[in-house]
Every structure is written in C-alpha cells, then in structure tokens.
Amino acid sequence: MFLKRIELQGFKSFADKTIITFDSDVIGIVGPNGCGKSNINDAIRWVLGEQSVKSLRGTSMSDVIFSGSDTRKAVNMAEVTLVFDNTQHFLHVDYEEVEITRRLHRSTGEGEYFLNRTPCRLKDIQNLIMDTGLGRDSLSIISQGTISSFAESKPEDRRGLFEEAAGVAKYKKRKIESLGK
Numbered sequence: 001m002f003l004k005r006i007e008l009q010g011f012k013s014f015a016d017k018t019i020i021t022f023d024s025d026v027i028g029i030v031g032p033n034g035c036g037k038s039n040i041n042d043a044i045r046w047v048l049g050e051q052s053v054k055s056l057r058g059t060s061m062s063d064v065i066f067s068g069s070d071t072r073k074a075v076n077m078a079e080v081t082l083v084f085d086n087t088q089h090f091l092h093v094d095y096e097e098v099e100i101t102r103r104l105h106r107s108t109g110e111g112e113y114f115l116n117r118t119p120c121r122l123k124d125i126q127n128l129i130m131d132t133g134l135g136r137d138s139l140s141i142i143s144q145g146t147i148s149s150f151a152e153s154k155p156e157d158r159r160g161l162f163e164e165a166a167g168v169a170k171y172k173k174r175k176i177e178s179l180g181k
C-alpha cells in the first residue's frame with residue numbers, strides 16, 4: 001500500500017485545487033522555506049483524522065482553511081483527498097484504490113469525511129487505518145521536529161510509539177473504550 005496521490009483545495013496555502021502524485025512508497029518533500037512542505041504533511045494527517053489543532057500548527061480548526069493573501073480572497077471550505085493504492089488489500093476494504101476525503105466548512109465549522117466518495121464517520125476512517133501504520137501517532141509520517149522530540153520524550157510516551165508500530169495500540173484503545181474511560 002502506498003500513497004498515490006493527494007488532492008488539496010482551500011487547505012492552508014493551497015488555495016487552488018492542487019494535485020500531487022507520488023510514484024514511490026517513500027516520500028520526501030523538499031523545497032524552499034515557507035513553500036508549503038509542512039502544510040502537505042499537515043494535510044495528510046488532517047485527512048487521517050487529526051483532531052489536535054495545535055499539532056496542525058493552528059489555534060482553531062478553521063485555520064486549516066486558506067485565509068487569503070495579498071492577491072487572493074479567503075475561501076470558505078478546505079477539502080483534501082488522499083488516494084491509496086490498495087491492490088494488496090492492506091486496508092481491509094474491497095477497493096483496489098482507496099480515497100479518503102475530509103472537508104471543513106468555515107461557516108458552520110462542520111466537518112465531513114468520505115470513503116471512496118461516500119459519506120462516512122470519523123470513526124470509520126480511524127478503524128480503517130488503525131494498526132496499518134498510518135495512525136495518528138505512527139511513524140509513517142515524520143514531521144519537522146519529530147526525531148528530536150522522540151529522542152527527548154519520556155519513556156512512557158516513547159512506549160506509545162512502539163505500541164503503535166507493534167500493532168497493539170488498537171487493543172489498548174478498545175480496552176479503554178470498553179472500560180468507559
């Protein structure tokens with residue numbers, strides 16, 4: 001499984017519809033300072049269900065919507081789609097290609113999620129990606145500063161990363177849910 005394509009519209013600095021295609025399973029994003037590299041990283045994590053505004057480098061969730069520039073008006077909606085190659089059915093759905101979309105409307109603050117263009121819940125996305133290595137705290141996306149924070153983290157926090165990598169995070173989350181915590 002690998003990320004084939006990312007489509008952004010109205011997300012952070014990507015005001016216009018932007019399609020980025022990847023042809024390898026290892027992706028590195030390079031470019032000058034401020035060109036939007038970290039915004040792409042934010043977009044990927046956002047679609048995968050990131051709820052922490054702080055980790056998306058904002059103060060409110062609507063900060064992910066293009067807020068205008070000297071020459072462009074702000075837009076009212078952000079939408080990002082990730083397209084995964086799923087020919088090996090790494091994600092447990094029948095589709096050979098899996099499209100996950102998240103949308104946010106500025107006016108209502110309402111978020112929407114779609115799986116292959118069909119509306120779904122955040123929980124459906126979370127269940128789909130849990131223990132695939134794509135989870136929120138997984139190591140498949142290395143953000144700016146991640147390496148140093150990993151090296152400096154407390155042992156119990158570092159353990160969380162190993163649990164995600166080992167595939168036990170799912171069971172831990174279910175246990176906490178069933179205990180009603």
Ligand code: ATP
Pocket residue numbers: 011012013031032033034035036037038039040063064065066067068144
């Ligand atoms: P560096 O190499 O310094 O890490 P980078 O390529 O990672 O840079 P980003 O942090 O992705 O850069 O992009 C920063 C740019 O995105 C800034 O110019 C900022 O104004 C712009 N930006 C962030 N959020 C929005 C938004 N909601 N609307 C418009 N522009 C935004």
Ligand code: MG
Pocket residue numbers: 037038039144
């Ligand atoms: Mg950056």
